[in-house]
Amino acid sequence: MSYSQQTRRNRALSSVSTLLLSFLLCISKPSNAQSSSPVFACDVAGNPSLAGFGFCNTGLKAEARVTDLIGRLTLEEKIGFLVSNASGVSRLGIPYYNWWSEALHGVSSVGRGSDFSGLVRGATSFPQVILTAASFNISLFQAIGKVVSTEARAMHNVGQAGLTFWSPNVNIFRDPRWGRGQETPGEDPTLTSKYAVAYVKGLQETDGGDPNRLKVAACCKHYTAYDLDEWKDVSRFTFNAVVNQQDMYDTFQPPFKSCVVDGNVASVMCSYNKVNGKPTCADPDLLSGVIRGQWKLNGYIVSDCDSVEFMYTRQHYTNTPEEAVAKSMLAGLDLNCDHYAGQHAMEAVKTGLVNESAIDNALSNNFATLMRLGFFDGDPKNQPYGNLGPKDVCTAENQELAREAARQGIVLLKNSPGSLPFSPSAIKTLAVIGPNAHDVNQTMIGNYHGEPCKYTTPLQGLTQTVSATYSPGCSKVACTEADINSATALAASADAVVLVMGLDQTIEREDLDRVNLNLPGKQQELVTEVARAAKGPVVLVIMSGGGFDITFAKNDEKITSIMWVGYPGEAGGLAIADVIFGRHNPSGRLPMTWYPQTYVEKVPMSNMNMRPDEANGYPGRTHRFYAGETVYAFGDGISYSKFSHRLVKATRHLSLRLDESHVCQSSECQSLDAVGPHCESVVEVHVEVSNVGDREGSHTVLMFTSPPAVHRSPIKNLVGFEKVGLGKSEEVTVRFKVDVCKDLSVVDETGKMKVALGEHVLHVGSLKHSLTISI
Template sequence: MKFFKHVLLFVSIAGIITACSDAKSENSNNQQNEGAPPNFELKAKELVATMTLEEKVSQMSYESPAIERLNIPEYNWWNECLHGVGRAGKATVFPQAIGLAAMFDKDQMSKISEIISDEARAKHHEFASRGKRGIYQGLTYWTPNINIFRDPRWGRGMETYGEDPYLAGELAVRFIKGLQGDDPNYLKLVATAKHFAVHSGPEIDRHRFNAVPSAQDFLNTYSPHFEKVVKQAGVYSIMCAYNSYNGQPCCGNQELNDLLRNDWGFNGYIVSDCWAIKDFYDKGAHEISDDAKEASAIAVKAGTDLNCGDSYPSLVAAVKDGLITEEELNVSLERLIVARLKLGLFAPEGAVKYENIPYDVVDSEKHRLAALETARKSMVLLKNENNTLPLDKNRIKKIAVIGSNANDLEVLLGNYNGYPTEPITPLKGIQQKLPNAEVSYAVGCKLAEGLPVFEAIPNSVLFTDDSKKIKGLSAEYYDNIDFKGDPKHKRIDEIVDFTWGNKPPFDDMGYDKYSVRWTGVLSVDQTGNYALGGEAFSSMKMYLDGRLLMSRDDVHHPKKIYEYVKLEAGKNYDIRFECIQDNTEHSIMRLLWESPKENLGEEALTIAKNADAVILCMGISPLLEGEEMKVKVDGFSGGDRVNTKLPKTQAQLIKKIQALGKPTILVLLNGSALSINWENENIPAIIEAWYPGQAGGTAIADVIFGDYNPAGRLPVTFYKDINDIPAFSNYDMSGKTYRYFKGTPLYEFGYGLSYTNFKYSNLKIPNTIESGNNFTVEVEVENVGALDGEEVVQLYIQNPNADTFNPHKTLAAFERLFFKPGEKKILTFEIDKEQLSVVNMKGEKIIQPGAYEISVGGAQPSDERMRKGSVVKKKVTISRNATKI
């Protein structure tokens, strides 16, 4: 039976309470009966009026309990869909957000988000039909992350749409609209634009950092895309950031709330970043309040309606102590109830069209093909010397695939990810592409010194007891999450490397509530330093000789954990590994290690010497860059990066491979810019593949062997050296991103090559544009090469008269189009007058009179690597006096 049949309507509840006593309500109900749209605001107000103070406060935390007397079910507000439905089991996984940005394709963003929201709706209704209303099972999604990737060191930059606010805003509008749907009364999902405001690392400082941007930087860079998604996409939720803005934590900042609601017209709800309210009173954080009670009152008064954390229960005491009124709580709670009503969570069956999306759309064949199409579109060809690419798959007899990113599922998926049923790594994609060739594989080197090359601990070193007669570990499977009572099943598992997904280990056990304990002896035959590690979605613990070696209890950031230990040959070590599966939709339990290996490089060189061509899969990993991580690797700190170089382990191996003189292709898998200066000079072909999602391996193979012509563009600048830009903690935009950087980058924002060539001509722009008017740009584009291909047409405006506080160059329009050989198309761009504006010292947007240069092409006009004719430009004059807008 569907979830809707189990829940009484809010309409009924409110109607019972207010019947014959409120003419306004009666009139409202009559209007609705006559076909008027539902008055959710009135219904929310009526329902909130029936709640006690304690009940109201309970509904303002992300884990909102049921109120049985009002037939309100439990609801968990926390969900993620950054590039596919995340952390809720099976889902289609698209490229990481930075890869989505590299497409420069608004239409594809719409297609992706519609697929994601279809899967989200289908999964929610499946959960609800089974009475499941926990984390990652609702309809309120904390996506997208639209912060500006202003510095390549930021570990979470991979979650964003890059460094340009125009690009980020245009893509985010499409993504949000696709998530929230097109029904006039009901939302498909709630999208959340995060993190507001002025937030982009360092991760280690985010709980105490105070951002004080200039008016120019705030209006030019940090706010315009947030304003755009409020005004153009109608985003229904905003997540406030951990950091402070102008001296007040963002989640307790009245200035930011006023900007959103009063200036921009935002009418949804604001949710705190997780445990951000705790930062108000924690030692070493913002420390603006004495305790949770005071902090929570500050946050709600400043418009933070929903708390991801555990601070808001103290609001009961805050009201009783006079720190905040119950009426002030009502404002926030009514917003939250309206959101639930708009999602149709209490609507009668059949009222919401999205409830009919079948579960079999999840990771369906159609969606897998869309993931492949998206991965292809995200690929950026950085270099192709002497047409090294594409390789002829019919002539390749032996090929070497080298690199620890060549066969790593984690590098496909990035972070905030779901779990596809058929992921294709680069190695697998190349093997499938060349069924008749000899495809050899070698790891070659560690991704970085200190990051293990993981594999399941083999049965050759695991034993049930000290006698070492029986290989493997003794396993006890419990049908509860606390190892109580007798195990449901006992057996010997020779290795612990299980991915059950949403299936139970045994048919007579529940798939989402169980625990497993493995015990035995670990005994190695070589003394050395070993990395012992584990992976599990819910929680895990590992003990060595009775000592707790490591533990993790975090469904919010499920990643591998590990510790290096010295093991002596022949010595028996008692090992115990415990994992708990607690109400999650994806079960993975793996006991991992890295044993000492001295010949990784030799193995790679051997297969490379015997190959017709070499494919190097290098870059970085979500185990190195990400959100507030405990990383013990040189060059990385707390999830951020210290520099932008490839780790030494990779750089050294690449040089040795290059010295062999074989045709060599470098494929980069990473979420942020890399300073591959030597590689750019010495490797003939380079592809930027990002974290490409479930079909990434197929897409990479398609590009390498010419079954797809790449057209992706860089959404970030690749600098030659991190010292070319200001310090990471400096939030002034001067010197950062293509809009302010004055040096020569390795690769510019917007850069990317193709296997065909495009010619631009007949640029038509008025010679003089009246200040304060919109204007039209027309250009003709022709595919003058021999192959089908897509082109990303980019329009830039350069203002040589702008002062140092304003960008001298900015993207003002873009379009991705497909061309047959010889095909011509005329493009017309309508340019908003605001694209010409600068911000003066008073914080006003104005349009200055004078000369401007407008260019249209496949890259920025300054990029010398682009072929002649691939960019056209023209100088125009803005007439009259400066105009305020």
């Protein structure tokens, strides 16, 4: 979302005139992040006259308080609350408030609501989301969210953070070239949905569990079918995503629905792009109809930054700025990130494009959210979490969780006998090579980052265990020249080699999509030549958000191990060393498919279809629909130990109960609507998991189902997953509860959920079980 807006502004700041203007603006409207005390309304202790205002009366219900507040505002004052830089009303004791804070994988400095210039100089920087998702550990997702919200509240209490955080990103990582795929939990709707719910709960839920209170307010973005930034000549600001109803409700919508329905998220952000010809932020069906109507959002809907403006200036969807503001508000938008509504809403009212009641409705959603956060309850130091402060940020426990999250996410993709884990006593000389091995530009923390508490590079992490020599090999990840001679000489003299290669934010990020799946620059040549020269085992460590075609390395016997480490966060160097030296047994699994380069050569990134089309050779997308060759598949990942699965309990046949008047009682049906008494059916599947290897470790248990071939159903669906820890020779029973209408349903061609009748095949590892559903 707004990371690009900030980048554009940074470029503009090169002019002296803009610098002066920004300086004047900062004087006239100081950011709450620059304050040494929190920003809040209803400071009754400091101004007793405020006690007479109903909206400051904590004894009243939130709805009554919101109504009282709106009734006291002039139209001009109301409009000041429609934008992210809310102007405040001094006569009512309401200060300026900036809605825009970020917390994708830690409190971020992106946005204007948070910064690190005060008492708090850093916050825990967890792995970028794609790596955390690779842990397939729901409790970890929520634990990270809880730490982030604690640090956010602590920063808010000293005036360095807001209360509204526009995270997480729950878009589907549909195409491996997408620069923002690193921000997401991957390509699968089930994984993404479960991550979204857990992280939102970690951010929002209070210790007392009161649903009417929020620790901080989360925001699920970018709604919807948004997964292209800048690819060739296609821009997200003007892109029209043509999406059929089947793909919409089968792939793109489920994470957002889970956010709202199961996570009770406080906000949803609509995206820049159009969907089937309409800007998402101006589509009443998507906003008022689905988010607010069907899913019953308890919160506010915010635009991506400048998206309302772009409806007029770039998409030419409206004829005037006022019309853009009016259409978005009438569609259900409550808050405009940036300035456009503030500039043009008054004229929109005057010309009859929108009436004041629509503004009141938007403000009621915005203010109700701030009420739940305690913004109108006076000094937060006298509220729950008021005791939090700098001492609660970057604690040893929080930093250890960042290290553990990286360890759990790291995916071991290849491991030849005699390679990993290394024994420190056997490695007298270690060669560490690669542009990401000792990057001091903080590549490991990805985008939407803040200031990390500490930062340990892979080289630094490895040298805490053994002595190492280092050569970058490439001066940057996209090097046009490689220092192969120095690197090969180093490799030839060492007992083992660790190559740390991959990408950084110059190759994949917001506003920048890739055009191929190859290692950039001269990296492949460097890797191949170093492996050829090495006398000992060679470990290739890939740091990236998206996958690669590294078939050359997979098939090279001299490259004995391959690890994918995502962007592993502030403790990434320590976590990588923990895995390489066997202090941690890897258990991460790939949350996205790694395709061969030939895939992207024949698949335009702008084609939104998920299902294959044999007529034109379109192969489909993600593990659910793509049946072609892969370099590595969704769910791939190996361990230093071995695990076996045995089916303990499972139903073979399930007969669904239907009303006597049901149409399928008298005619043959391939599927049933996923509503009705038959939806009470739940199937229990128990799988015994045994550690038959020689070391303890965690194991990621993934359960898939292959549904009957009706309604162009997926090849397989991820039903559920669980992370279990097992000692040597230990076994545990993993119990899955399979909800027939939720877990065994498919989406038909019109976007409706259906229970497919016939044989469903359940998979856990190599274990398969057939379940027949009939009526």
